[in-house]
Amino acid sequence: MSIIFDSETQTFHLQTKHTSYIMQIVKSKYLVQVHWGRKVRGTNPGSLLAYRKRCSFSPSTDPEDLAISLDTLPLELPAFGASDFRVPAYQVQLDNGTTVSELIYESHRIYPGKPRLEGLPATYVEEDGEAVSLDIVLTDKLIGLKAVLTYTVFRDADAITRSVRYVNESGGNIRLLRALSVSVDFPHPDFDMLHLHGSWARERHIERRPLTTGGATIESRRGSSSHSVNPFVALLSKDADEDHGDVYGFSLVYSGSFLAQAEIDPYSTTRVVMGINPFDFAWLLEPGEAFQAPEAVLVYSAEGLGGMSRTYHKLYRTRLCRGEYRDKSRPVLVNNWEATYFNFNADKIEEIAKVGQQLGLELFVLDDGWFGKRDNDKSSLGDWFVDGNKLPKGLEDLVERVNKLDLQFGLWFEPEMISPDSELYRAHPDWCLHVPGRRRTEARQQLILDYSRQDVREYIVKVVSDILASCPISYVKWDMNRNMTEIGSALLPPERQRETAHRYMLGLYEVLERITSAFPHILFESCSGGGGRFDPGMLYYMPQTWTSDNTDAVERLKIQYGTSIVYPISSIGAHVSAVPNHQVHRTTPIEMRGHVAMSGNFGYELDLTKFTEEEKAIVAQQVATYKELRPLIQFGDFYRLLSPFEGNETAWMFVSEDRSEALVAFFQVLSKPNAPLAKLRVKGLDPDKDYRVVEVEVADAEERLFGGDELMNVGLHLPQWKGDFRSRLYRFIAQ
Numbered sequence: 001m002s003i004i005f006d007s008e009t010q011t012f013h014l015q016t017k018h019t020s021y022i023m024q025i026v027k028s029k030y031l032v033q034v035h036w037g038r039k040v041r042g043t044n045p046g047s048l049l050a051y052r053k054r055c056s057f058s059p060s061t062d063p064e065d066l067a068i069s070l071d072t073l074p075l076e077l078p079a080f081g082a083s084d085f086r087v088p089a090y091q092v093q094l095d096n097g098t099t100v101s102e103l104i105y106e107s108h109r110i111y112p113g114k115p116r117l118e119g120l121p122a123t124y125v126e127e128d129g130e131a132v133s134l135d136i137v138l139t140d141k142l143i144g145l146k147a148v149l150t151y152t153v154f155r156d157a158d159a160i161t162r163s164v165r166y167v168n169e170s171g172g173n174i175r176l177l178r179a180l181s182v183s184v185d186f187p188h189p190d191f192d193m194l195h196l197h198g199s200w201a202r203e204r205h206i207e208r209r210p211l212t213t214g215g216a217t218i219e220s221r222r223g224s225s226s227h228s229v230n231p232f233v234a235l236l237s238k239d240a241d242e243d244h245g246d247v248y249g250f251s252l253v254y255s256g257s258f259l260a261q262a263e264i265d266p267y268s269t270t271r272v273v274m275g276i277n278p279f280d281f282a283w284l285l286e287p288g289e290a291f292q293a294p295e296a297v298l299v300y301s302a303e304g305l306g307g308m309s310r311t312y313h314k315l316y317r318t319r320l321c322r323g324e325y326r327d328k329s330r331p332v333l334v335n336n337w338e339a340t341y342f343n344f345n346a347d348k349i350e351e352i353a354k355v356g357q358q359l360g361l362e363l364f365v366l367d368d369g370w371f372g373k374r375d376n377d378k379s380s381l382g383d384w385f386v387d388g389n390k391l392p393k394g395l396e397d398l399v400e401r402v403n404k405l406d407l408q409f410g411l412w413f414e415p416e417m418i419s420p421d422s423e424l425y426r427a428h429p430d431w432c433l434h435v436p437g438r439r440r441t442e443a444r445q446q447l448i449l450d451y452s453r454q455d456v457r458e459y460i461v462k463v464v465s466d467i468l469a470s471c472p473i474s475y476v477k478w479d480m481n482r483n484m485t486e487i488g489s490a491l492l493p494p495e496r497q498r499e500t501a502h503r504y505m506l507g508l509y510e511v512l513e514r515i516t517s518a519f520p521h522i523l524f525e526s527c528s529g530g531g532g533r534f535d536p537g538m539l540y541y542m543p544q545t546w547t548s549d550n551t552d553a554v555e556r557l558k559i560q561y562g563t564s565i566v567y568p569i570s571s572i573g574a575h576v577s578a579v580p581n582h583q584v585h586r587t588t589p590i591e592m593r594g595h596v597a598m599s600g601n602f603g604y605e606l607d608l609t610k611f612t613e614e615e616k617a618i619v620a621q622q623v624a625t626y627k628e629l630r631p632l633i634q635f636g637d638f639y640r641l642l643s644p645f646e647g648n649e650t651a652w653m654f655v656s657e658d659r660s661e662a663l664v665a666f667f668q669v670l671s672k673p674n675a676p677l678a679k680l681r682v683k684g685l686d687p688d689k690d691y692r693v694v695e696v697e698v699a700d701a702e703e704r705l706f707g708g709d710e711l712m713n714v715g716l717h718l719p720q721w722k723g724d725f726r727s728r729l730y731r732f733i734a735q
Contacts, residue, residue, distance in 0.1 A: 001155040003110050003134045004042070011045040012108070012134065014151060016158045019300045021151075023076060023136075024049060027062065029104045031136060031149075033074040033185050037246065037300055049074075054267070059083045072267060074185030077103055077138060077147055077164065086271050087263045090166065091178035091278070094143060099177065103138035103147055110134050114152045114161075119506050121253050121540030122295040123152075123161055123319050130155050130319075144170025157315040163295040168285035176283040180259070180275030181252065182296035189213075189264040190238055194305075196230040196562050201550035201583050203227050203531035204562035206645055211235070211270065215263035221279050223448075223484025223501050224528060225255050225535040232566050233260040235272065240304050242640055243683070247301045247308045250274050251566055253320070254294035255537035256505040257281075280487070282498040297536070305565065306683070310637055313568040317635070320536055321543035321571070323516065325523045329630045330544065330570070330601045331408060332360070332623055333475070337367035338551075338577050339607035342375050345390050346398045350405075355608035357405040359616060360623040363475055363603075364402050365410035370395070372422065378445040381417040382424030384463040399471040410475030410523075411467070415460050416508065417446045417481065424459075431456050433500070435488040443482035451507030452489045452500055461514050468519050478512075478542065479527040505537075512541040525573060534563065534571075544571045544601050551577035551605060553588045553596045554669055554725065557644040560599060561652070569654070570634040574600030576622075578607070588725040590615060591697075592667065594622040595727040599633065599652065599665055602626045625697055629731070632656055632663055639683040648672070649718075655684035659708075662691070662732040664716070670724050679715030682732075687712065689734045696729035705735065 004013045010025040011034065022034040022045050034048045051067035053060070058071035061083055070084040080088035081100040093099050113128035125131045133152045139145065146167040153160050162182050168174045191211045195218045196204040209216070218233055220226040231252035237245045250272060252258050257277040264270050274296055283291050297315070301307035318326070334356045340348060353364045371387055372380025386395045399409045418425050418432050420442065425432070432447040434440050440447055449456050468476070489500045516524055524542040526533060530549035538545060545567075548559045556574065563572055574597040579587040597603070604619070611619065626633070632654050641651035641664070653664040664682055685691065685708035693716070695701040706716070711732070719728060 001132060001153055003132050003151070003153060005108065005110065006045065009045060012136075013042045013045055014134065014153050014160060015039060016153050016160065018302065019158045019160070021153075021160050022048065025105045026073065027065070027068060030070070030073055031076040031105050031138060033076060036184060036248070036298070038302055074187070074269070076183065077149060078183055078271075079103065086265050087261055087273055088178060089180045089183040089273055089275070090147070090164070090176070092143070092145060093175040093177055095172045101140050101143060101145060103140050103145070106137045106139045108134060108136045115150065117163060117295060118292050119509060120292060120294055121320075121509060121537045122163070123253070123297060123315060124322075125154075125319065143174065144168060144172075145174055154315070154319070157319070158299060158301070158311050159315050160298045161295050162298065164293045165290055166285065166293070167290040168287055171287055173287070174285045176285060176291055177281070178278040179283065179291055179293050180273050180278075181293045182250065182275065182298065183271060183273045184248075184298070186235070186270040186272070189268045189270050191235040191262075191270060192238060192240070193262055194234045194236055194565075195260070196232060196565060198227055200227050200529050200532065201548060202555070203534065203548050203559055204230055204565070205558055206562045206565065208236070211262055211264065213264050215261065215270070218260040219277050219279070220257045221277060223257055223487065223504070224480070224533045225258060225537070226483065227529065227532040230566070231258045231260070231274075231535050233262070233272070233274070234305070234308065235262065235270070236305070242306045243304045245302075245304050247305055249299040249301070249308045249312065249566075251297045251299070251312065251536055252294055253297065253536040253540070254505070255508070255533055255535050256501055276502060280498060281502065283502070284495055284499070294537070306639060309565055309640075312566050313638060316536060316539060317568040317570050321539050322541075323543060324520055325543050327635075329634060330523065331362035331475070332626060333363035333365050333410065333603035334361050334608060335365040335367055335477075335575065335603060335605045338582055338605045342369040344369065346393065346401065349398060350401045352608050353402050353405050353407055355611070355616075356604075357407055359608065359620045360627070361407065361604070363408040363410055365412065365475060365477060366398070367412040367477070368414070368479075370411070379419045379421035381414055381419040381446050382422045382449070384413070384415070384467060395467070396471045399473065403472060408474040409472065410477065411473050412477045412479060413464060414479040414481060415464055415511075416449055416451065418449050419446050421445075430490040433484060433487055433489065433504070435486045438486050441485040443485075446482060448482065448484060450489050450504070451511065452503035453491055453507070457507050457511050460511055464515055465518060468515075468522065473522060475523045475525070477525050477527055477546065479529075480533060481529050509537070509541070516541050531559070531563070534567065539567070539571055544573055546573040547600065550583045551575055552581040552584045552586050553593045554586060555584060556596045557650045557667060557669075560596070561640065561644055561650065564638055564640065564652070569600060569638055572600035573603070574598075575603040575605040577605045578610075590618055592725050592727040594618070595665055595667065595729055598622065598626050598629075598729075601634065602630075621697055625729075629663055632661055636663075637684055641680060641682065651680055653682055653684065659684065659686040659689070660734040663696070664730040664732070665727065666718065666730070667727045668721060671722055671726075675720060678718045680718050681713065681715040682711045685712055685732065686734065691732040691734055694731050696731050
């Protein structure tokens, strides 16, 4: 881990254990990229950049050196309008209406540690020795604009973070029209592009496609990171797979609308930019004001997608997630949503909790319907007081009844929303996002509170805090069930209306910071109709996310596999639900449902009182098994073995840091007639160790001894099954 500046060659060399990121100041002006990828010693970094004169359609900015053109230089913070015709990282507009800017190197500073980002989530360090940072100051003295680029390299992760702070040092106004967080230029176009896409109940499916001339754009305009795309993109060498080849990952620590774009120019170079979506965005900087762009986390791996994923997993699990539960095993829970929906009372909740206690569960979560007059999804969001009809003795009585069963108690909220049919809306109809005179579009019969307003934030912090302080609550599910429309604020002036969506995110982050800091003992789980806001920004405040409202075991194979491309297993909420499944009406065995859900933060979302005695015995065994394996699953290294996007079988595994223990989960969706014999080669073991292998949850299972090298290079015999939807767990213990 180091950042070295060579004053003679004017180069910056950022080094992690296995990665180099090199920049150079060209002509004492332009900050350009030289190399990002496999680590080099940097013996002569100043000579790594090549120049060539191009035709007049790529104009030169230096009459004495026609090889210097901004249209061909690999710029760190490119702008449009001053001879670079490629996609820009930022754009400004002055009071005179012009939009031309050119940022020139001014100074830099190298220092230990990592700075916080004002008002925004970001990765962090716990002591300065864990990282070293670099600030590079670029200025456009003509218009008084300053940009401070901040880079951090970590001691324990092959990751580099980058953010930009834009400052108005002029005497007039500067309007930011585009303020992206990162731009990287690659010297060739020979990549595939991988991203995660989907919809509600079908989140984070993997798509890989060749990058072609013109490039590709991934973006959300929904006011959130969204179900449809995720704030992540990767460029892969053509030969890259799960374990081999060059992979370049870009992940944005942000929860609002975003843009990720890869563009191939006429000279076959590739530019990747990422940040807040400039669509419908603008930010007015008055004299002396600054704008902080979100952080982008860059990960290079020479070991394919798996190597990239494990870097993100460890960094995000240990230096993005925070709080008491960051390193603590997560409780096994039961949630009443699919068991009762809105139709429950205290006795019914206690009845489910009693069975949960008998089966070894640790936490009961009361979902939607406990507040206001909430008998359906048409009313009461914003009225955060207990429904006396359902809970006549109050929330305190129900929590006490659950706690007496030796279960913790959790509660569902949707604090960012307001129902038109609510006491809060009738008192404050201007508290929602809206545009005067326009229809207020409803989704799920609800509108969105305007978190850009201080009065709204104060109200939410108070009412949520009052509930959380009223009785022993140890878990909160924080939901958000729609995207933004009519994005406007009653308190912002006309020239700042296009700031509303980002100000909303800043307001949300403030509310989350205040509430999670005030209740550090509570495990907070993010949710947005399932995985509609599964992003690094939310993980900073809440260390886990409800992965999808779709709990079907077969669909969850793809959802959880895709989620693991970026996000650690400790962040993935996964539950067993009833069959036929409520989303796709498929019937799968409880064994497979359990094994899929046990591959994340485990729980149940059904009416436990309806289980047969045989099912109760299976569940009790699942819970006991998961408790034993939970540290390995939640905090071990994760390896993907077989992809559900490529075949009928899926497999993944968890390996302890010292490689003394591992767990393999294997799933077969459909039965095959007269199937061939097959073996499964595993990963991540110590080739010099022998491992005792046993089938988990199988009575009198035969224990067999294999060498780690045999298991990885030859493989484990797969079962020959009849019947669809089968699964098995294998445990490996080093001898």
